[in-house]
Amino acid sequence: MFDAGTSWLEKNAQAINALNVFPVPDGDTGTNMLLTMRATMEEAYRASNETASSITQSMAYGSLMGARGNSGVILSQIFRGFSKSLAAKESLFSKDLAQALEDASSAAYKSVSKPVEGTILTVVRDASVAAKAKAESNTSDVTAVLEATVRAAKVSVATTPSLLPVLREAGVVDAGGQGLYVLLEGALRFLKGRAVEKGIAAVTMRSSPGPCGKERSAIDVKRHYGYCTELLIGGKNLDIVGIREKIGRMGDSTLVVGDETAVRIHVHTFEPGPVVSYATSLGVLHQVKVDNIDDQHLEFLQVRSAERAVDIATVAVVHGEGLTQIFKSLGVTSIVSGGQTMNPSAEEILQAIEGVSSDKVVVLPNNKNVVMTAQQACSLTKKEAEVVPTHSLPQGIAALLAFNAEANFESNLETMKAVVAPTRTLELTRAVRSAEMGGVRVEGGQAIGFIDGELVAAGERIPAVLYELLEKCHLKDGNLVTLYYGGDTEKVEAERVAQNIRRDFPGVEVELVWGGQPHYNYIVSVE
């Protein structure tokens, strides 16, 4: 049922991605939720037995580990509440479903320090209220309860713009809420016997009045191991949807993300050869990695012993080749690749935490949308791990610089947290669609500029918008402006921009470094 939900989510992921409030290439909520659900379902098939309790507990664990992005983290908390509610249940009756949804809703609310209405939270609550009402109205029909749930979720999603001004301004509904609705709708379609594609419909469940869950033995779980194949294709006009379809047929655990100029592929397959040849036909390959999955664990242990022992380790989530090198040069212990367009999962961060030789770990998420995932990862390790909630790569660099290998864990956390806030981050990219935000009108394709995550300027040329941002920063003598250039920015242009800033803001220090980050022409720090 949830597998069907996941498949339905997969079909709709791109549409959900398009619901970004910000017209920037980031926050792929649909992708994040889909990847979280994939991890959830993979774990569900590993459940020790087929009781509702066992399966939902496995799902809760899978979602916890696989959570990506804030929406993924909240989704994992929904599953946690759901599974707790069913802890002693062998099967799932309509009243159990309603109660589990209610518990899921309250778990989700509790997981967020400041719950915001008009988000996935509102949707899960409205849905659970409807489920409860239906279940109490004397029906034992699970399908009827789920129907009511889905209907309420749909209405709830539609109301999100009226609850959350940023949505209203952007003219979209909440992406996380939409994702949850799609997930539930997929589950309902399955119960009603409608196809949701992707052929895993081998699951059979009695919808009513009897218990579900008992029949799961009918599932034939195909689990591929073989080779974990990862690569990055650089090119022009890459057709990501086509690539995703093709790669999807070549193996499993597939992950295809990116845009027209760069696509990252991750697939588990018995035959890596065809994947590589196919990718070669599309563009230039980078970072090709083929690992024997069974060997990976051994290799991991070897790498770990080779690493130099440190008292306190640092783990940073970093995007872009140049920025990765910068973080390494500043002595970061371990890097989790990801960020703006590819949020890492809690498990990936957890692996990095577990992988370093130290028992004390500071985690730098370097992206607003990764902070919760990082916190989740920290809660999953036995090590003493803490997040310094950096919202941008420059903030991460500032925190890493403040790290003192000779000081203790607590004083390091304090020092690192203190330097984060005074570091301002400017980001420049091109709008992926038209929008109006905070009084700034943006046309699709226009250059747009953010200061600390707020859209403040738009225009035709990137350098001009950058200048507008710098002026809004009220630069003072002694300020340091560091330009990390990436995206499709040419070095010559970046050098010219740096020179102009030096000329027009005398007394301000300017440093130009290649960051190699995707999509963002410039990430700028002002200190």
Added chain:
Amino acid sequence: MIRVVTDSTSDIPKEIAQGLGITVVPCNVHFGEEVYRDGADLTADDFYQRLTQSTVFPTTSQPSAGVFLEAYRQLAQETDQIVSIHISAKLSGTINSAMTAVQSLGGRCRIEIVDSAQTTMALGLIAIAAAEAAKGGQTLEGVLKTTREAISTTRVFALLDTLEYLKRGGRIGKLQAFLGSLLNIKPILTVKDGEAHPMERVRTKAKGMDRLFALAKGCMPANDIAVVYSTNQGDAEAFTRRLGAIYPAARIRRARIGPVLGAHLGPGAIGVVVRGGS
């Protein structure tokens, strides 16, 4: 009266040394074949000008045993007890020269040599504490006890404008960790167990000064404080005022980092020394 001897890396201002009767033995600075005695033949201003403009990179050397011998002989005419406190043996061979001198001196003057495990005004404040104890009429044991206490309670933090001069001078040691950065950084160093240790890195002077201030504040309570600088007197004055606000009762001395350390720390360096205590 017991007399105190130190070396020129202590950066003790001349008037303070004279007032307390501290003898300062000069280390040497070399520009190619030219040799200058720190503080005697070369002023700080001249030195820093040459450091930044000359194509010849200066090197430094410890005073010879002969220079120490001369200094001890002269003092032996006035006293029979000397406490000679010097730069960390891990940073310089100065203390070896002093020991060689003591061995060849003979005579009835007793000379105690102490490794301060410090340098710059951290060494300076330790020597000052020892000289004040001596002036107060303490016995040799009393002065040595005061010296040891001062050593255990004195801390130094310095913000460098650049790593360039340390790199050129080759005195990197544990500071290796700060090299190879792809960004320009300003390191904050301390001296721990007699060695220069990397602490933090910042990217702007303002942030570095804030961190120095926080580090100094963390050393409360303080008996004696010094602010040292290589070329940036204005920064040192402003920083002194800032410290004055949190240490209203403490003496805050200001001293110039002399040529010997200056050759390694470079222009734009600023540091704070705090001698703690009860």
